[in-house]
Amino acid sequence: MMAEASALESYLAEHRDRRMAAYMDFLRIPSISTLPANRADCHAAAEWLAAELTRAGVEHVSVNETGRHPIVYGDWLHAEGAPTVIVYGHYDVQPVDPLDLWESPPFEPIVKGHRIQGRGAADDKGQIMVHVRAAEAILATAGGLPLNLKFVFEGEEESSSEHLDAWLEENRERLRADLAVISDTGFFDGNLPAITVGLRGLSACQIDVFGPSGDLHSGSYGGTVENPISALAGILAALKGPDGRIRVPGFYDDVRPLTEADRAALAALPFDEAGYLVGTGSPELVGEAGFTTLERRGARPTLEINGVWGGFQGEGTKTIIPAHAHAKITCRLVADQRPEPVFERIRAYVAEIAPPTVRVEVRYLGGGLPSLTPIDHPATQAAARAIRATFGAEPLYIRAGGSIPVGASFEGILGLPVVLVGFTPPDDHAHAPNEWMDLRNFETAIRTIVRLWDELATLPR
Amino acid sequence: MMAEASALESYLAEHRDRRMAAYMDFLRIPSISTLPANRADCHAAAEWLAAELTRAGVEHVSVNETGRHPIVYGDWLHAEGAPTVIVYGHYDVQPVDPLDLWESPPFEPIVKGHRIQGRGAADDKGQIMVHVRAAEAILATAGGLPLNLKFVFEGEEESSSEHLDAWLEENRERLRADLAVISDTGFFDGNLPAITVGLRGLSACQIDVFGPSGDLHSGSYGGTVENPISALAGILAALKGPDGRIRVPGFYDDVRPLTEADRAALAALPFDEAGYLVGTGSPELVGEAGFTTLERRGARPTLEINGVWGGFQGEGTKTIIPAHAHAKITCRLVADQRPEPVFERIRAYVAEIAPPTVRVEVRYLGGGLPSLTPIDHPATQAAARAIRATFGAEPLYIRAGGSIPVGASFEGILGLPVVLVGFTPPDDHAHAPNEWMDLRNFETAIRTIVRLWDELATLPR
Numbered sequence: 027m028m029a030e031a032s033a034l035e036s037y038l039a040e041h042r043d044r045r046m047a048a049y050m051d052f053l054r055i056p057s058i059s060t061l062p063a064n065r066a067d068c069h070a071a072a073e074w075l076a077a078e079l080t081r082a083g084v085e086h087v088s089v090n091e092t093g094r095h096p097i098v099y100g101d102w103l104h105a106e107g108a109p110t111v112i113v114y115g116h117y118d119v120q121p122v123d124p125l126d127l128w129e130s131p132p133f134e135p136i137v138k139g140h141r142i143q144g145r146g147a148a149d150d151k152g153q154i155m156v157h158v159r160a161a162e163a164i165l166a167t168a169g170g171l172p173l174n175l176k177f178v179f180e181g182e183e184e185s186s187s188e189h190l191d192a193w194l195e196e197n198r199e200r201l202r203a204d205l206a207v208i209s210d211t212g213f214f215d216g217n218l219p220a221i222t223v224g225l226r227g228l229s230a231c232q233i234d235v236f237g238p239s240g241d242l243h244s245g246s247y248g249g250t251v252e253n254p255i256s257a258l259a260g261i262l263a264a265l266k267g268p269d270g271r272i273r274v275p276g277f278y279d280d281v282r283p284l285t286e287a288d289r290a291a292l293a294a295l296p297f298d299e300a301g302y303l304v305g306t307g308s309p310e311l312v313g314e315a316g317f318t319t320l321e322r323r324g325a326r327p328t329l330e331i332n333g334v335w336g337g338f339q340g341e342g343t344k345t346i347i348p349a350h351a352h353a354k355i356t357c358r359l360v361a362d363q364r365p366e367p368v369f370e371r372i373r374a375y376v377a378e379i380a381p382p383t384v385r386v387e388v389r390y391l392g393g394g395l396p397s398l399t400p401i402d403h404p405a406t407q408a409a410a411r412a413i414r415a416t417f418g419a420e421p422l423y424i425r426a427g428g429s430i431p432v433g434a435s436f437e438g439i440l441g442l443p444v445v446l447v448g449f450t451p452p453d454d455h456a457h458a459p460n461e462w463m464d465l466r467n468f469e470t471a472i473r474t475i476v477r478l479w480d481e482l483a484t485l486p487r
Numbered sequence: 488m489m490a491e492a493s494a495l496e497s498y499l500a501e502h503r504d505r506r507m508a509a510y511m512d513f514l515r516i517p518s519i520s521t522l523p524a525n526r527a528d529c530h531a532a533a534e535w536l537a538a539e540l541t542r543a544g545v546e547h548v549s550v551n552e553t554g555r556h557p558i559v560y561g562d563w564l565h566a567e568g569a570p571t572v573i574v575y576g577h578y579d580v581q582p583v584d585p586l587d588l589w590e591s592p593p594f595e596p597i598v599k600g601h602r603i604q605g606r607g608a609a610d611d612k613g614q615i616m617v618h619v620r621a622a623e624a625i626l627a628t629a630g631g632l633p634l635n636l637k638f639v640f641e642g643e644e645e646s647s648s649e650h651l652d653a654w655l656e657e658n659r660e661r662l663r664a665d666l667a668v669i670s671d672t673g674f675f676d677g678n679l680p681a682i683t684v685g686l687r688g689l690s691a692c693q694i695d696v697f698g699p700s701g702d703l704h705s706g707s708y709g710g711t712v713e714n715p716i717s718a719l720a721g722i723l724a725a726l727k728g729p730d731g732r733i734r735v736p737g738f739y740d741d742v743r744p745l746t747e748a749d750r751a752a753l754a755a756l757p758f759d760e761a762g763y764l765v766g767t768g769s770p771e772l773v774g775e776a777g778f779t780t781l782e783r784r785g786a787r788p789t790l791e792i793n794g795v796w797g798g799f800q801g802e803g804t805k806t807i808i809p810a811h812a813h814a815k816i817t818c819r820l821v822a823d824q825r826p827e828p829v830f831e832r833i834r835a836y837v838a839e840i841a842p843p844t845v846r847v848e849v850r851y852l853g854g855g856l857p858s859l860t861p862i863d864h865p866a867t868q869a870a871a872r873a874i875r876a877t878f879g880a881e882p883l884y885i886r887a888g889g890s891i892p893v894g895a896s897f898e899g900i901l902g903l904p905v906v907l908v909g910f911t912p913p914d915d916h917a918h919a920p921n922e923w924m925d926l927r928n929f930e931t932a933i934r935t936i937v938r939l940w941d942e943l944a945t946l947p948r
Contacts (some may be wrong), residue, residue, distance in 0.1 A: 158906055226706060230804040239768025245687060245887070247733075248819055249789035250763075250780050252773045255814070256792055259723035260628040266717065270710075302711075307700025307810075312713045312844050319711050328710035331717055332807050337794035338815055345817050346793050349768075351718070354799055355807050382752050383773050391804050426706070 033167040034476065035405035038159075039471075045159055046137075048078060049468075051150050052117075053135040053144040059095055059118035059185040068095040070182045071117045075154070075179055076100070082162035084177060092189035095181030099200075102161065103174045108483050111202040112172035114432060115154035116183030116210065120148040120457045127459035141462045152463040152470075153209035153448060154179060158428065160475035169340040172483035176203060180432075183210070187432055194439045204487065205405050206436040207478070209471075211448035212456075214424055215296060217464065219417045221409050222324060222413035222446035223291075224425035225433045227359035227396030229368040233261060233376060235351045236385040241337070244345040252383035255336045261386070262331055262353055264379050270314040270322075272329045272357075274375040277368065280360045282398070284325055291401055291423040292320045324425030327368075328358045354391070365393025399443045408481035409447045416474040448475070494628040495937065499620075499930075506620055507598075510929075513578075513612050513625045514596040514605040520556055520579035520646040529556040529642045536615070536640055538559070543623035545638060553650035556642030560661075563622065569944050570665040571635035573699040573903065575893060576615040577644035577671065580607040581918045588920035591889065600921045611919035613924040614670035614909055616641060621936035638677075641893075644671070647895055655786035655900045666866050667897040668939070670932075672909035675916075676757060677884055678925065680878045682870050684752075685786060685795055685886035686859035686894045689722060690829040694722060694837060696812045697846040702798070705806040713844035716797045722847070723814055725840050726790055731775040733790045733818075735836040739827065743822045743859070745786055751782045752884040753848045785886030787827075789819045814900060815852075826854025837900035856895035858905055858907035866906045874908070877935040878893035910935070 038045075057071035072089050079100040080087045087100035095118060122145055130136050134143030146152070157177070164171055178201070180190050194201060203380070214220040237254035238247070265325040267273050297320055305310050313322040322328070336351025339345035357368055373388040379391040380386040399406055403425050414419040426446075436442045449471035454460045497504075517740050518532035519525040533550050540561040541548045556579060564571070583606050591597050595766035596605030607613070618638070622764040625632055639662070641651050655662060672683040698715035701707070758781055764772050774783040783789070796811025799805035818829055836851040841847040860867055862884050874882040887907075897903050910932035918923045 070819055117493060138738065228804075228806070230806075237769050242767060243817060244791045244793065246790070247767060247784065248791045249783040249787060250772050250774050251767050251769045252771075253791055255795045256723065257726065259720040259792070259795075262717065262720035263724035306703060306708060306712050307926055308712045308844065309846060310696050310713075310844050311711050313711050323708065324711040326710060328705070330705045330709045330714055330806075330808055331720070331798070332805055333798035333800050333809065334720075335796045335800045335813060337792070339794050339796045343815065344793055345689070345791075346690075347791055348794065350797060352800075354804065356705060358706060381769050383769065385770060427697045452742075 027187055029065050031132070034163050036259065037163050037167045038472065049142065049152065049155050050135045052298070053146050054133055056133045057118050057146070057181065058121050059182050062123060065095070068118055070180055072096045072098050072421060076457045077282070078158055079177060082158050083165035084161060090193065091133050092193055094189060094234070094377070095191070097181070097193055098179040099173070099177065101176040102165070102171050105171055105173045105244065106416070106486055108173040108261060109173065109485065109487055110176065110202065110438070111479070112176045112201060112203045112206040112436065113157050114180055114206055114210070114436065115157065115179050116150045116181065116207045117179050118156060118181040119151065120149070120182050120184050123290045124459065130461055137465070142209060142465055142466050143460055143462040145461055147461050147463040148450040152450070152468060155474055156209060156449065156471045160472045160479070164479070172479050176201060176413040183432065187435070190432060190437050191439060194435055198440065202438055203440065203442055205482065206442045206444045208444060208446050209448045210430060210455065211426060211446045212450045212452055213448070215298070215452060215469070217387060217451045218296070218422055219419050220422040220438065221406060221413070222426050222448070223401055223406060223423050224360065224398045225396060225430050225446070226327070226426070227363060227365060227394045228356055229359055229365035229393040230354070230356045230391035231369050232371060232389045233258065233353045233355065234387045234389070235261070236349065238347060238349050240349050241346040247347055251347055252381060252385055253347050257349060257381050257384040257386070258334070258336065258351040258353060261376055261380055264332070265329055270312060272327070274329070274371050276371045277327070280363045281327060287401055288325065289321065292318065292325060292425070295320060295424065296421055318337045323362060327360050327363060329355060331355055346374070359393070359396045361396050361398035363396060365395065366390070368448065394431040395438050397433040397437045397444055399445055403443060404485050405443055405445045405482065409445050409478055410484060411481050412474050412478040413447070415477050416470050439477045447478070495624050498624050498628045499933065502618050509625050510603065510613065510616050513616065514607050515594055517594045517605070518579050518642065518776060519582050520643050521582060526556070527868065529579055533557045533559050533642055536578050539619055540638060543619050544626035545622060547698055551655055558642070558651070558654055559640040560638065561871070562635070562637040563626070566632055566634045566944070569634040570946065570948055571663065572636065572940070572943060573637045573639055573662060573664045573667040573668045573673070573897065573901070574669055575709060575897065576618065576640050577611045577642065578611065578615060578640050579642040579645050580854050581610070581645050582736065583920070590921055600927070601926050603926055604921055604923040608922050608924040609911040609915040610922065611644065611671045613911070613929060617670060617929060617932045617936055621933045621940070624933065625940065633694055633940050637662060644893065648896070651893060652900060653899065655896055656929060659901065662786045662901055664903055666943065667901070667903045667905045669891070669894060669907050670909045671891060673913055673915065674741040674909070675883045676759070676913060678912045678928070679757070679883055680806060680874045680880050680886045681883040682867060683887050683909070684862055684867060684884050685821065686891050686907065687785070687788070687887070688824060688826060688855045688895060689817055690820055690826035690854040691815070691817045691852035692830050692833060693850045693852055694719065694814045694816065695848045696722070697807060697810065699810050701810050702807040702906070705808050707834050708808055712808055713842060715806050715845055716809060718842050718845040718859045719795070719797065719812040720812060722837055722841055723792055723795070731773060733788070735790070735830040735832050737832045737914065738788070741824045741828070742788060745782065748862055750782065750788065753779065753786060753886070756781060756883055756885065771824065786821060788821050788824060790816060816893045819842065820857045822857050822859035824857060827851070830854070855892040856899050858894040860904045860906060864904060865946050866904055866943065869946060870906050870908045870939055872942050873935045873938035876938050885889055908939070
């Protein structure tokens, strides 16, 4: 049931105005998931999206309550014998402040040249629209999809996807599939098509160091009592070696080594290291010995101290030995690390190196699994062929330094490989004022997804 | 002109009620120097004290404006050929909060058994009264003092003595003397008479570590950019060695070694080290190798980190590499260290050990000189004899861990040895609710000061 190319192009040309009108209607709904005031807007966005899926020919469309913002589900399951793919996206958007930096109101989308500007244009309403329009065009012109699709569009991605995991668990049977495709990532530097093959996980903890029972006068007690800040500094300083390696015993035990292909793919990225350094404002770059900057930021685990505090922070001087001191730590994880064992190893190491002159606690603050779909995975290569055929460029393979927890949810809960293919450049102002999407990318991406379904349909199962 | 003992005792017995009434009048004036609302009260206390000095027979009494709270001056200079002593005290008091913990209103003094309770009872109005009453009694009964006295009572001691140094400089000629006597310290544990032979100085600074130009996303940049908190932790951890020694090169260069007599005097103090540890709430005591706890807290220089901060301090997790991190440090100094050179050595050391991947600044936040009048100084021994004769006990020689900047002012600006002799036990609640003075100490102390003037008058000049 491969879509006939000319019929599909005619359909897309014919429906361009309606497609743009619907895109702009969707952007007009202020579905900010973090703000209680926008709760009804989130519901409205879910209902709008459900109606649009139905109109596109998707079946069993439902708006599923979760406790806060609903999850929109729909499927088309008539491609017997063909693979089943879950398409994930989110209809909620980021808050819009600082409002005064917007050139036009965030929920009054405008088109300027090749750009459509408005909150959600790229993240993620625009990319949801790509999928809805691709399915609609195939169904309208070929009478059916080449594979089975299950759409899962949530409304809490920008507020930590609180209810997604439970919903996935509850609907495990309904969500049986072979693969998940997520269009919530982007291109590489400038506008270079890319597939994100790895997302890092996270393991967060807090170190609390307790010394005297109250702040002590440094004149009366200084020099006789352990200073909790000194003890904490010693612990924090011992977390990494001069070679940039994390010194927590066992920290790297579960790390899947980079293959030669992985390293070659990262080395092939057109990366301006000098420009990257300038962008940070730091005097120079650092990192784990034996790895490149791109490997360090995306493909290797890290440990960062996110915050530290204790004692007096005001103007001038206060001569105390503080009673306690604290630090927040997060580790970015790569396959096949898991958050809790990493935390346990940090806790054991801190307990080992902490001086007996203070009491030290290390508390787990949560985490998420890393996800990795290798470059040579058939689904990754199918996506690569789809991009090559539609964007006319060889896709880059990137590893995002950050963590998209939903990637790990589909891998971890449903046991699916995840293909992360998004169509928006890094400077799209997602999460910032004047978010935009390039309409040429939007149009081409519809063709990419059409092609991707064809490619995946032909894969041996 | 030695005061005749029986006449003096008769005078003191006869004037006991008036003495107590004046003491309580003085305590009723809420001369809190830090609070702008009490400015007029501070002036009133100065005027009250000036009138009381005049009534006692002190001459050339004046209330000297300083820009905030005045300095009360008075003298008696008719003991030709005899030494001249400056008596320093302060008529201002600490704030009174938390008010709800006071058993009686702080400025409505009450007498309960042997205690007089009220703000300033010990610190320092009570001790000023000792000196005024001693001079009055001698002048009334012997017709003249055995030496020359110059009284300097300031009103800003509890708010950093902002104007004292300038006033001492301006009045250097008028303040020519052989010695300064300050009664603003106290006894040792319980109620053991003591002479404070050393006060520590202070050198304060702040370390600022700057990394990226703004907080960076730890997913996108983690592992490639130096974390300012890590860099700061490394610096702070390198300030002290495992032996408790401060590792700043040259830090100990100017430290006057403890003599055998100094160490013997400290070892003679009845010090309950186990009780001291329990009081701190720390798991165990620490300190510089080769020194006892009492030596560490009073006779050796220290370096303490008073505060640290940087990055995220809230609930949960924020995955950033912070742009900067900071620490506050104060060193307690001993003779013959000086604040600025100590700061310069810290700055040089930090510059040497800071990694090139961050920018580090070390800023001076002020300091004060240490002061030391040795045990074998003739004036210290005169005070010891006076205490022995009146309290019937061998005085202890203590080194206060804290800093009383005025001690250093008299040493540093006027070039005078300073004898620190005070008459109030450590649990007198100075700076806390329910401040009190033992009236038996108060009465005996008047005799101690009378005797001290006799002792000092006979010293070879």
